[in-house]
Amino acid sequence: MSKMWKNRILSFLMGICCFFIGVKTVFAQHEKNFPKITIPEIIPQSDKINYLATHYWDNFNFQDTVFLTQPAVLNKAMASYLQVLAMASQKISDASWYNFVEKTQASQPMFSYFAIVLKDYLYHPDSPFRNDDYYLAVLNALIASPKATRAEKERAKREKQSLLKNTIGTKVTDVVYTLASGKTGRIYDSHTPYTLLLFYNPGCHACEETLAFLKQSQVINSALSEKELTLIAIYPDEDVSAWRKYCDDIPATWINGYDKNTRIWKEELFDLRAIPSLYLLDADKMVLLKDAPASVIESYLNNQK
Template sequence: MKRLVCLFAAVAACACGSAPEKTASDEPKTFKMIEVPALLGTPEERAEYVARNYWKNFDFSDTAYIRLPEVTEQAFAGYVAVLGQLPPDLAAVSVRTTLSGAEADTAMFAYFTELFDKYLYDPNSPVRNEEIYIPVLEYIVASDKVSEADKVRPRYRLGMALKNRPGEPAADFTYTLASGTTGTLYGVKADYLILFINNPGCTACKETVERIVSSELLSEQIARGRVKVLAVYPDEDLAAWRDYRSQIPAEWINGYDAQRKMTHDELYDLKAIPTLYLLSSDKKVILKDVPAGVVERYLAGVLGGR
């Protein structure tokens, strides 16, 4: 219920966007937010209506909107906020409805797919969401309005996105320690395993280490053995990795991928480093490619003071 309240707050915020100044030759173009029928009494019914009708008042055939990011992109940002509050199946329906509307014009379709890339795929996007991005890619790959040449990248991204999804078993691999001893992902025994794929000298990697170390909850659970961290270097500069070893806490498992399976076989989607996963005791993916703070919040919810 709280998520649906947030959804309608996001919709209300989107409706208040600014518009270009009126000119003598043209009325200003704006994004007109839909009105939710009063007869839809439950939050779930209202959410479904918003999801299916968000762009109802938007003219996808008017390409002038492409040159008005203060209107169109602002509305899209509000739309992404709405998608993030929806159940996955309803978000997927909404995505398909939106892209179907955007197919009214080739340029508009390209513009909307670029916006989906920017907001849902870009590693630097604060609202990046692969589970919502997957139906975008599926729609593009299946569309007869998109050439085979233009499907190459989305098809590749879709294949990577479908690997190691939440709820599915993580891909196993062998890691090698500095001593030469080897182990496997599935051989690490713990209630929860944080898989930390990193590179030497990576500023974001250093910040991730600091975030985990500074967390009282994570530090306590790691000390108790309920949570383990497997830090893995996926590349080939072992001299740099050995020089960097002291930067990884001693209680973590710190190894490298000697067989280069992560990169050569693309076992994991490493669009950005670091990449952080949270796995269950049976190595099913709980969280995929998330910041350390998200891992901390999840474990705080399931472990608390236990």
């Protein structure tokens, strides 16, 4: 895991912790503990994590709204649960997750609370637990639930529409970019086995870290020199003068352009929750990795050799 990604994870967790540390209620004297489960001794060691994922919420009463006065308890339980899912088998994790989402609907206050918390955990661009598929299940539940308010449903519909743009396994939306020379190009003009899209802003701290990583990556540079990869850097905002001043910082082996008509933002063509944002495409412009860290993209390309 790269230093940049570790810092993003640390910042996210510190933000969550600071929020909940600041929460104090009159119910403190009646603090409840999260009801953990006991794994039977008969369960083989190799199956214990799957058992825990399946039964994690068995003893929790989703109608007990007293827990809503103790967000720190629920926050800790949720973080632990997501860690368990990450270690369990995919089939078990998915089944457990969809069962959990259904259980949260036992009461409207509990359902609304989890919907807010899960947005931070699963949808926030810097969250170490980010999972678009799991968050999509939450959004679908909100949209279908009679317990959700109209405002919650409308928000969920908007987020779902954004979430489903350029998902893994779909063809990427083509975009016209303009070069410093005034010439234009399109994403689909790339004819290498892989295409890496980088949406960035000149000078932003996270962008600087990502650009530095990509510039120094032997895997990326080797793929570029061997014509296995095309790297297209696109500035999606309006300050073209700032972009022009920054052009010298972009390697000559990259394609560096800007969105002249700012269609990316105006038409919300991509789910850009944060900048920078990286998309890895195959030869047919199918999305292989969506909004992935540079280190993950490097590892993916390295494994294809």
